[in-house]
Amino acid sequence: MSNNFEQMQKDLYDGKFSEVEAATKTALDEGMGAQDILNNGLVAGMEIVGRDFKSGELFIPEVLMCARAMHAGLEVLRPLLAESGAASMGKIILGTVTGDLHDIGKNLVSMMLQGAGFDIVDLGTDVKPEQFVAAVRDEGADIIGMSAMLTTTMPSMKSTITALKEAGIRDKVKVIIGGAPVTSKFAEEIGADRYAPDAGAAVDTVRELLV
Amino acid sequence: MKTLKPYLKYLSDAQIEEINEGSMSLLENTGIMVDHQEGLEFLEKHGAKVDYQTKRARIPRKLVTRALETVPDRFTLAARNPEKDCPLIPGGRPYSRNGGGADFTIDLETGEFRPLLHADVKEYYKLMDALEGISFIAPVFGQDMPVIGRDILMLREAFGNTDKPIHLRAFTGESLKLMFEMAAIVAGGKKELKERPIVSLLEAPISPLKFLDVTVDALWLCGEYGIPLDVCVMPIAGGTGPMTMAGNLQLLNTEFLAGVVISQLANPGAPLQYAARPMAMDMRTGFSMAGSVELGMMASAGAQMARFYNVPVSLHGPWSDSMSHDGQSILERTYMNTMAALSGANVLVGAGMMQQSLVISQEQLVIDDEINRIAFRAVEGFEINEEHLAAEVIDRVGPGGNFVADMHTYKFLRSERFETKLLYHNSRESWEEGGSTTLVDRAKEKALIIIKEHQPNPLPEDLGKELDEFVSKALKSLEK
Numbered sequence: 116m117s118n119n120f121e122q123m124q125k126d127l128y129d130g131k132f133s134e135v136e137a138a139t140k141t142a143l144d145e146g147m148g149a150q151d152i153l154n155n156g157l158v159a160g161m162e163i164v165g166r167d168f169k170s171g172e173l174f175i176p177e178v179l180m181c182a183r184a185m186h187a188g189l190e191v192l193r194p195l196l197a198e199s200g201a202a203s204m205g206k207i208i209l210g211t212v213t214g215d216l217h218d219i220g221k222n223l224v225s226m227m228l229q230g231a232g233f234d235i236v237d238l239g240t241d242v243k244p245e246q247f248v249a250a251v252r253d254e255g256a257d258i259i260g261m262s263a264m265l266t267t268t269m270p271s272m273k274s275t276i277t278a279l280k281e282a283g284i285r286d287k288v289k290v291i292i293g294g295a296p297v298t299s300k301f302a303e304e305i306g307a308d309r310y311a312p313d314a315g316a317a318v319d320t321v322r323e324l325l326v
Numbered sequence: 327m328k329t330l331k332p333y334l335k336y337l338s339d340a341q342i343e344e345i346n347e348g349s350m351s352l353l354e355n356t357g358i359m360v361d362h363q364e365g366l367e368f369l370e371k372h373g374a375k376v377d378y379q380t381k382r383a384r385i386p387r388k389l390v391t392r393a394l395e396t397v398p399d400r401f402t403l404a405a406r407n408p409e410k411d412c413p414l415i416p417g418g419r420p421y422s423r424n425g426g427g428a429d430f431t432i433d434l435e436t437g438e439f440r441p442l443l444h445a446d447v448k449e450y451y452k453l454m455d456a457l458e459g460i461s462f463i464a465p466v467f468g469q470d471m472p473v474i475g476r477d478i479l480m481l482r483e484a485f486g487n488t489d490k491p492i493h494l495r496a497f498t499g500e501s502l503k504l505m506f507e508m509a510a511i512v513a514g515g516k517k518e519l520k521e522r523p524i525v526s527l528l529e530a531p532i533s534p535l536k537f538l539d540v541t542v543d544a545l546w547l548c549g550e551y552g553i554p555l556d557v558c559v560m561p562i563a564g565g566t567g568p569m570t571m572a573g574n575l576q577l578l579n580t581e582f583l584a585g586v587v588i589s590q591l592a593n594p595g596a597p598l599q600y601a602a603r604p605m606a607m608d609m610r611t612g613f614s615m616a617g618s619v620e621l622g623m624m625a626s627a628g629a630q631m632a633r634f635y636n637v638p639v640s641l642h643g644p645w646s647d648s649m650s651h652d653g654q655s656i657l658e659r660t661y662m663n664t665m666a667a668l669s670g671a672n673v674l675v676g677a678g679m680m681q682q683s684l685v686i687s688q689e690q691l692v693i694d695d696e697i698n699r700i701a702f703r704a705v706e707g708f709e710i711n712e713e714h715l716a717a718e719v720i721d722r723v724g725p726g727g728n729f730v731a732d733m734h735t736y737k738f739l740r741s742e743r744f745e746t747k748l749l750y751h752n753s754r755e756s757w758e759e760g761g762s763t764t765l766v767d768r769a770k771e772k773a774l775i776i777i778k779e780h781q782p783n784p785l786p787e788d789l790g791k792e793l794d795e796f797v798s799k800a801l802k803s804l805e806k
């Protein structure tokens with residue numbers, strides 16, 4: 116069986132989504148468990164992708180193709196995983212903070228996180244602290260991720276954290292922040308949980324926060 | 327007679343036509359998104375097909391052609407001191423400005439990376455005022471300045487510390503109008519400002535093909551006040567634009583033409599520049615790159631499109647992703663700037679700037695002053711006539727002689743060469759005697775001297791007072 120997983124991982128790496136989808140179905144037909152296929156086929160495949168992305172061998176669009184292949188398999192497994200309650204790896208609310216319209220970086224982070232299997236609720240740009248708070252309440256998310264590209268809008272990240280505290284839900288979510296002028300020092304100052312410098316690092320950081 | 331303009335050409339005439347055709351049909355069939363009710367109505371009135379639900383305006387070719395007819399082929403970025411005017415003319419000499427909007431710096435004394443502060447802003451203006459290779463000045467911001475009205479305060483500083491043309495950066499439509507009013511005060515009236523616009527503005531649509539309400543308002547306000555506008559088109563290849571260079575250029579050109587339509591149909595003859603600022607996404611991190619040879623290539627082709635439409639063109643010049651004013655910085659900005667200048671750019675943008683346009687440094691400004699002046703020299707070409715060809719002189723000196731003491735050498739000694747004070751061309755012995763300094767050391771020294779000694783031409787006292795009164799009222803009105 117490990118042979119099949121090897122092929123599945125290879126197809127996933129090459130972004131062959133119909134092959135991955137077919138292989139997932141075959142594996143199920145052969146009696147393998149959904150969780151087994153997810154962990155040893157798809158997730159293991161994405162780990163190789165992640166490793167090569169980090170070492171600079173793979174480019175973002177290639178990772179996104181791999182992710183698409185992974186999702187083709189995941190869709191097959193989803194109903195079965197849902198039964199056992201293991202369908203989602205985590206839910207993340209993303210938004211560019213109030214006064215800021217830059218969303219290219221945030222969108223990229225969103226794509227990469229979706230690719231890694233997380234559920235994303237994207238609040239768009241110009242998101243006010245109360246909107247983040249409301250979304251955390253309504254969506255029951257694990258993490259909120261805020262993006263700011265202007266030095267003048269960075270303070271609003273702190274306002275969101277204060278608003279979360281005032282709403283009594285700061286301990287319910289982790290907060291990560293990013294954007295060109297943002298630093299890990301700033302994250303520390305405002306009481307965010309983590310900072311990530313780019314979309315790849317954002318995926319790693321989210322993973323670390325959720326274990 | 328001078329040599330030819332040594333302009334780079336990537337595109338053939340047929341390729342230029344193809345890109346133009348492509349843009350015309352994209353505007354007609356795909357259209358642009360205009361997040362501005364009045365703007366949509368305006369375009370519809372002029373013959374565009376508008377879908378108000380999706381805010382999409384499809385612009386027929388004849389509208390674009392009509393808009394292009396009224397774009398002026400030249401205009402002047404005027405200065406408070408007319409000697410420092412920058413006339414932008416297709417085929418004319420290039421000018422340059424610093425990169426705008428930075429609010430981090432590398433401390434001149436300690437070399438540490440830190441936020442830029444209000445106290446630094448004055449020094450920056452002083453320095454740029456003194457450097458000849460920086461023809462006009464864009465804002466840098468102090469992080470300790472109040473957020474609301476920071477743009478206005480910066481303009482007040484600029485008027486007080488330089489008499490060169492000033493490039494604006496506005497945070498809101500409201501503050502933009504207030505800044506134009508400030509410029510009118512300094513120019514001596516709204517009419518005088520229109521005749522001699524001492525400020526200019528940059529506005530960028532959001533790639534791909536989207537115009538925000540603030541952008542449309544700014545385009546129109548510029549037209550109303552006669553303020554020169556950079557229609558700054560900056561798709562990021564592989565991100566907000568196609569991965570291919572041709573595709574990114576196709577999109578960039580289409581967005582420029584859309585900007586021309588919005589500007590010219592409202593204010594025919596409003597001065598604008600084709601600010602072709604193609605970017606590229608670093609496919610490993612997603613960052614938007616400043617230094618990459620393909621940027622220079624795309625921008626160069628953009629300059630050809632600008633010449634095709636007969637409008638002045640502004641390109642990224644000294645530009646780099648480097649974290650400090652190191653070797654990478656100087657390498658990237660030198661080729662970017664040289665390519666841009668040799669492509670016929672009227673304005674070379676970027677002096678001083680690094681790290682995703684967040685950081686500016688004084689040493690880098692001094693070095694870029696040099697890089698700019700070298701580029702100016704390179705496009706100037708050289709004189710060719712009987713006297714300059716010097717056959718007679720060669721004959722006079724004859725085989726085996728030398729030219730050092732010839733009258734011809736004496737005559738042209740000072741007019742033929744670019745004079746550098748920053749680049750070292752002397753012996754190792756005297757280099758060691760002078761402290762074995764690097765280029766950056768010498769740039770630092772020069773910056774320190776300028777900041778200490780340079781006295782900018784002050785604003786007349788009554789004007790300064792009038793501005794201050796206006797600014798304090800403006801700030802109050804913004805706070806409401």
Ligand code: B12
Pocket residue numbers: 214215216217218219220221223224260261262263264265266267291292293294295296310311312313314315317426427428429430495496497528530531532533611612613614615682683684
């Ligand atoms: C494209 C751009 C625009 C476009 C934005 C289009 C869009 N859809 O986003 C437009 C033209 C609209 C624009 C407008 C303005 N901009 Co702008 N813009 C840029 C530019 C050139 C690129 C930004 C970008 O998209 N980079 C690519 C993305 C992928 O990188 P990124 O955002 O950094 O994201 C990466 C990481 O930061 C991280 N990340 C990002 N978000 C998050 C979130 C989380 C949770 C995590 C973990 C990680 C993470 O991961 C991403 C991918 O790896 C930068 C300069 C530059 N070279 O960076 C200026 C820049 C950011 N802009 C700037 C300015 C000043 C403005 C304006 C005020 C200009 C004006 N009025 O004249 C307006 C403001 C509008 C507003 N209210 O927001 C300044 C900011 C200066 C400062 N220190 O504050 C910059 C630095 C340029 C400059 N010097 O002028 N801009």
